[in-house]
Structures are given as structure tokens and as C-alpha cells.
Amino acid sequence: MTSPRPEPRHRARFAIVVFGVPALLGLVALVLALVWLPELPDPVAVHWGTDGVNGYGPAWVTILLIPVLGIGLPALLGLIALTSAGTRLPPVSARWTGAFVPALSTFLVVLATGTLAVQRGLSDAHDAGGIGGVALVGGVAAVAVGVIAWFALPADPLPAPDAATGASAGAAGSAGSSSPAIRLGPGERAAWTAVTSSPPLVVWLIIAVALVPVVVFLIVPEAWSAMIVTAVILVIALCLLSWRVTVDARGLHVRALLGVPVFHVALDEIAAVRTVQVDPLAEFGGWGIRLGTGGRLGIVTRRGPGIEVERTNGRRLVVTAPDAATGAALLTGLRDAARA
Incomplete structure (x- = not known):
């Protein structure tokens, strides 16, 4: 039994939410980071511990994370969804993907950009405060974007x-x-x-998802539970692939x-x-x-x-x-x- 192709407006809306929103967020964040570059200390703080900053590096490392994690990773997830679904975009799957991808992009972009924002105007990155507030803002923003994306996508039920x-x-x-x-x-x-x-594409997807908590841990070592999440993801994947x-x-x-x-x-x-x-x-x-x-x-x-x-x-x-x-x-x- 064959199915009709999804309505053009459904495809267009899915593409805007899954690809357009992360791209826009990533580009805005990248521009801000480049504008702030002259105001940042050299080197910048790239790692925080329980007592504050304990790791330093060139500013380009954090700036590079913005397009890679904020645009590249969400684009990979969206492409995998489209590749698997072929020309079909089932409403349930499309809405879950459409909500998760921009939410993930929002969190990663806010986290990377926020770590630079707290260092603007400092002569020494050691004086930067904690970034717990940045992570909180990123989490709240991610939830908000995910909810908006969910309701922005078609809600037609499956036949x-x-x-x-x-x-x-x-x-x-x-x-x-x-x-x-x-x-x-x-x-x-x-x-x-x-x-x-599972095909290699799915394996790479799991690896990409597992790397997200690793990045969070590298930036915010207090979030050691992120490594537990990675371990759980990998163990489950090995059992189910x-x-x-x-x-x-x-x-x-x-x-x-x-x-x-x-x-x-x-x-x-x-x-x-x-x-x-x-x-x-x-x-x-x-x-x-x-x-x-x-x-x-x-x-x-x-x-x-x-x-x-x-x-x-x-x-x-x-x-x-x-x-x-x-x-x-x-x-x-x-x-x-x-x-x-």
C-alpha cells in the first residue's frame, strides 16, 4: 500500500524548524562570538571546576564549537531522519525530530556562547565566574524552543x-x-x-548523541553525571544494535x-x-x-x-x-x- 507524498507545507515547515532554526541560532551566536573576540582575554577559560576556572585555551576552540555542535550536529540528526523516512514525513516522527533538534541546538549554542559572554572585558580569564547560570539559561531556552517547535509542526494523526x-x-x-x-x-x-x-548511519548517530554529554562535561566538569549518561547510552546501544x-x-x-x-x-x-x-x-x-x-x-x-x-x-x-x-x-x- 502506498502513501501520498506529504503536503509541501509540511515538508517546508519541517525543513525550516529542523534546519533553519539551528542554522539561524548558530549564525547569530557565531557573529556575536566574533564581535566579542577583541574583548576576550587571551587565553580564554575553556574548563570550569568546583573552584572556578581551571582550564584555558585559544578563543577559536570555543568559537569553533558553535557551528560544529550548534549547526553541524543538528543538521546530521535532521538528515538522518529524512534519509530514513525517504519522501515521507510522518507527523509523529517529524514532530519529535522537529522538537528535539532545535532544542539541542539551542542548548549547545547558549552554553558555548555563554562561556564567552562571561569573559568579556576581562584581562585574565581566571577572574571569570561560574557558568552554572549559563547552563540553566541554556536548559530553559532549549525547553522553550522545543515546545514551540512541537506546536509549529503539523499535528495530523497517522492513518x-x-x-x-x-x-x-x-x-x-x-x-x-x-x-x-x-x-x-x-x-x-x-x-x-x-x-x-543497524546500518553505519545509525551507529554514527548514536556516537554523535553520546558525545554531547562528553562536551558538556569538558566545559562544565561539575556535571560529572553527563559521563554516566554517555556510558548508559553506549551500553544500551551495544545491546540493541x-x-x-x-x-x-x-x-x-x-x-x-x-x-x-x-x-x-x-x-x-x-x-x-x-x-x-x-x-x-x-x-x-x-x-x-x-x-x-x-x-x-x-x-x-x-x-x-x-x-x-x-x-x-x-x-x-x-x-x-x-x-x-x-x-x-x-x-x-x-x-x-x-x-x-
Whole structure:
């Protein structure tokens, strides 16, 4: 089932919010920093500890962070969203992305620019005060921009899931079809297994997000909890980026390559098996373990083919995997044989 292209005004508004707002904020901050340059001490303070300034460096280091983190990182996040969604901009995904990207840009720009503002007119950067107030202002501004962006983007709901497949009618190519069965003869056994991993683009996205708290810690070492956030992000990412999917006499078994988490659907719990085409953002709002349209639980690593299993209790599990059609066909055959 195909979907209509998003209205031009939706695409234009998404582009303005996701790319235009961070670019404008970054350019204004960059101009301010360059104008302030003659008023800044040499070197400037680049690192604060519990007792004040404890690290120094050339002013260009902080100035360079403004376009890199304030414009470059948000642009990367926006491009990843558009690349994954193709020509579709589902309202839910677009609004989350549109709210997060300018909010992140606002916080980083205010933080970088604020550390320079508190040093204007000083002959010695050691005399600069703390920047806790700068971080607070950045946080409040980020929340405000994120809320405004959320309401500025279209709020049209996604179309209702198709009754037969559970796929969103608004997600192109997501319609599923019942899988044919691979029949086994008496005494025959068979198993199918595949490893499904996230594409490099998603890996780089996770690395980029993990670097944000590192930058915050480097500028404000009191925020040591930021490093804990980075560690948590990386551990979770390692658990969710790659999975082994197995179909055998046990049923469907999905296990992260690190061993946990594990999902299992026994043969006697399976009501139907379908092959589907999965669009991570359009149907699940992203990658990893996600709750998608129609109440489906998804283990989503990439855009492409997947196996959808409907349990006898009505719950559905979707897992993306290469050669999903073969896995689904064998699972259907094993389920039918178990019922015979």
C-alpha cells in the first residue's frame, strides 16, 4: 500500500524548524562570538571546576564549537531522519525530530556562547565566574524552543492501521502478506538463522548523541553525571544494535548479540506469520526495541524486510531481518506441523 507524498507545507515547515532554526541560532551566536573576540582575554577559560576556572585555551576552540555542535550536529540528526523516512514525513516522527533538534541546538549554542559572554572585558580569564547560570539559561531556552517547535509542526494523526496487516496505511510499502509455508517431510528438521544489524548511519548517530554529554562535561566538569549518561547510552546501544534471529522447532527466537535482551514466541502461541516491509521512522519512530503503529512491538535495526508474528492473544512482534521471507515461510511450516 502506498502513501501520498506529504503536503509541501509540511515538508517546508519541517525543513525550516529542523534546519533553519539551528542554522539561524548558530549564525547569530557565531557573529556575536566574533564581535566579542577583541574583548576576550587571551587565553580564554575553556574548563570550569568546583573552584572556578581551571582550564584555558585559544578563543577559536570555543568559537569553533558553535557551528560544529550548534549547526553541524543538528543538521546530521535532521538528515538522518529524512534519509530514513525517504519522501515521507510522518507527523509523529517529524514532530519529535522537529522538537528535539532545535532544542539541542539551542542548548549547545547558549552554553558555548555563554562561556564567552562571561569573559568579556576581562584581562585574565581566571577572574571569570561560574557558568552554572549559563547552563540553566541554556536548559530553559532549549525547553522553550522545543515546545514551540512541537506546536509549529503539523499535528495530523497517522492513518489508522490496516485491519488485515496491522501496517500503517500512511507508511509506504509497509503492507504485509501472509507467508507461504515450507513443508517438511517426516523426520526432517530445519532451522533458519540470520544476524540483523543497524546500518553505519545509525551507529554514527548514536556516537554523535553520546558525545554531547562528553562536551558538556569538558566545559562544565561539575556535571560529572553527563559521563554516566554517555556510558548508559553506549551500553544500551551495544545491546540493541545487532540481533540474531532464529526460527526452529522452538518457534521464533530473537536474541541480542550480547546475550540480552531475548524475545521468544513458541509455535503454539503463533496465530499468523507475515512478511512485511518496515520503515523504522514511519512505523516505529526510530530504531531498537520500539512500540509501533497498531500496537506492534518491533525489534528494528534497519529499513527493509521483516517478519511479523501475531500471537494467539492478538499481540504482534515485528523483527527486521535479511531474507525474512525464508524465515517466515519456515516458521509458518513449523507452526502448521505442530498443529497437525
